[in-house]
Amino acid sequence: MRQTFGKLLTNKLVLVAALGYFVDIYDLVLFGMERVASLQDILAQSFPDKSIRDKQVAVIGSQLLSIQMIGMLVGGIFWGVLGDKKGRLSVLFGSIVVYSLANIANGFIVDTNWYGILRFISGFGLAGELGAGITLVSETMKKEERGIGTMVVASVGLFGAVVAGFTTIMLNNWRISYFIGGGMGLLLLFMRIGVFESGMFSGLKEKHQVKRGNFFYLFSHPKLLMKYLNIILIAVPVWYVMYFLVQFAPEMSRALGLENGPREGKIPIMLAYIGITIGDVFSGLLSQLLKSRKKVLYLFISLTLLLSIVYYLFAAHSVFVFYSIIFMIGFATGYWAVFMSSASELFGTNIRATVTTTAPNFVRGSVTLMSFAHAQLNPGMGWVNASILIGLVVFALAYFACYQLEETFHKDLNYTES
Numbered sequence: 016m017r018q019t020f021g022k023l024l025t026n027k028l029v030l031v032a033a034l035g036y037f038v039d040i041y042d043l044v045l046f047g048m049e050r051v052a053s054l055q056d057i058l059a060q061s062f063p064d065k066s067i068r069d070k071q072v073a074v075i076g077s078q079l080l081s082i083q084m085i086g087m088l089v090g091g092i093f094w095g096v097l098g099d100k101k102g103r104l105s106v107l108f109g110s111i112v113v114y115s116l117a118n119i120a121n122g123f124i125v126d127t128n129w130y131g132i133l134r135f136i137s138g139f140g141l142a143g144e145l146g147a148g149i150t151l152v153s154e155t156m157k158k159e160e161r162g163i164g165t166m167v168v169a170s171v172g173l174f175g176a177v178v179a180g181f182t183t184i185m186l187n188n189w190r191i192s193y194f195i196g197g198g199m200g201l202l203l204l205f206m207r208i209g210v211f212e213s214g215m216f217s218g219l220k221e222k223h224q225v226k227r228g229n230f231f232y233l234f235s236h237p238k239l240l241m242k243y244l245n246i247i248l249i250a251v252p253v254w255y256v257m258y259f260l261v262q263f264a265p266e267m268s269r270a271l272g273l274e275n276g277p278r279e280g281k282i283p284i285m286l287a288y289i290g291i292t293i294g295d296v297f298s299g300l301l302s303q304l305l306k307s308r309k310k311v312l313y314l315f316i317s318l319t320l321l322l323s324i325v326y327y328l329f330a331a332h333s334v335f336v337f338y339s340i341i342f343m344i345g346f347a348t349g350y351w352a353v354f355m356s357s358a359s360e361l362f363g364t365n366i367r368a369t370v371t372t373t374a375p376n377f378v379r380g381s382v383t384l385m386s387f388a389h390a391q392l393n394p395g396m397g398w399v400n401a402s403i404l405i406g407l408v409v410f411a412l413a414y415f416a417c418y419q420l421e422e423t424f425h426k427d428l429n430y431t432e433s
Contacts, residue, residue: 028155029164031206032148035107036172038203039144042118042196044176044288046083046134047262048281049189050076056189057127073266075127077390080262081383082131086138088383091376094143096230098150098368106147106368108204114140115200122193145172145355146372153359154367154428162308162356162424166299169352173292180285230369241419243370246358248416249312250378252319253348255409258382259389259402260326261287261341270398271331286338287345294349299356302424308357309422315350316417320410322347327403351375360423363431385409 046053054072062068090110098106117137124130152164183192233243260267264283268276277283294315302311322344330337359371385405392401 033168033171035144037175038200040172040175041179048183051279053189079134081386083134083138084380084382086135087142087376088380090139090142091373095369095372098147103147103151106143110140110143111200115197118193119197122190142376149355149359150368150371162302165356166352170295176288183281245416245419247377248412250354251381251409252413256348273331283341286342290342290345291349294346295352298350299352302353306424308353311353312417316413318347360426365431
């Protein structure tokens with residue numbers, strides 16, 4: 016195990032994929048951390064009354080997050096298909112240019128219309144980074160080691176949210192935070208020079224009769240479609256937690272009755288991602304130890320459910336308890352690396368990038384559906400009860416999907432879907 020880690024730390028491909036995901040996550044969570052500060056600043060003249068402005072911040076913030084997630088859905092399909100048709104490296108370069116420039120431009124906005132446009136473009140660009148990186152790592156490593164490679168990429172990447180948290184707290188300037196995120200992305204382009212394409216994909220390009228990157232092929236057969244839906248549903252609890260319990264922690268804490276809870280999302284998001292980073296290392300190592308993805312997914316989905324219940328029952332006890340539960344629930348959702356490993360291992364080389372890129376973005380895009388459902392249920396049930404009902408559906412589907420999922424730990428990836 017120690018030798019494997021040593022090789023990974025000197026593997027340029029793993030390092031580049033990990034740092035790419037680091038910048039990806041930094042930019043992805045930046046809106047959640049700067050949502051309140053940026054909207055308070057932009058809406059100050061339109062809504063001088065702070066109580067009215069606070070309500071607008073919550074409503075518009077939810078809309079902007081949904082717009083970003085829609086961008087990720089569209090981008091996930093585009094970059095995934097491109098990765099299977101033109102190569103994984105084309106996605107790594109193209110996606111980072113798009114979201115880096117969008118985030119730099121985000122630092123100059125003065126109204127919510129442009130905020131929405133740039134959140135869509137940023138989401139579109141962010142959608143390609145993780146899937147292409149994980150696909151490259153999975154296809155270039157031995158099957159006994161690829162789970163550790165994915166774990167390193169995910170863990171280093173998720174720590175980007177922690178850095179984003181410290182940056183926003185120390186700078187206390189949302190515009191500069193966006194400039195830094197975009198700048199880091201453009202600097203990363205230079206590191207990607209000299210990274211080679213996957214050997215599996217290069218060999219596949221010579222087989223002209225094999226169709227590559229056909230997204231609609233996933234819907235051509237019931238078994239394929241169910242396999243694809245299952246891998247998506249397994250990870251939806253992660254974004255259920257990140258959306259309702261973490262990103263909207265200020266609103267949730269007030270709804271639960273914690274009067275002196277957080278007023279912004281910076282600290283809750285940072286604490287959750289510290290937990291997720293630790294959880295991803297733990298789940299990745301446990302997956303290697305048990306030689307099973309499926310057992311670890313079952314365990315962490317159950318832990319996420321348990322701590323979600325604890326959140327609703329005890330989070331309003333005190334600020335310390337609230338933040339402690341946020342950290343623990345972050346750890347419980349730290350099965351993202353195992354989820355990404357499973358996604359890359361489930362399908363053949365000719366459609367692997369499509370699946371590995373679209374699956375996490377459909378998971379993130381589920382936020383739009385959950386947000387819409389919550390908006391419909393909230394007037395009659397209240398903020399808390401509406402989110403609980405949505406959670407029950409999300410976890411029931413995740414358990415069903417995990418039951419249906421095949422074990423992929425020992426699977427040979429050098430094959431195509433036909």
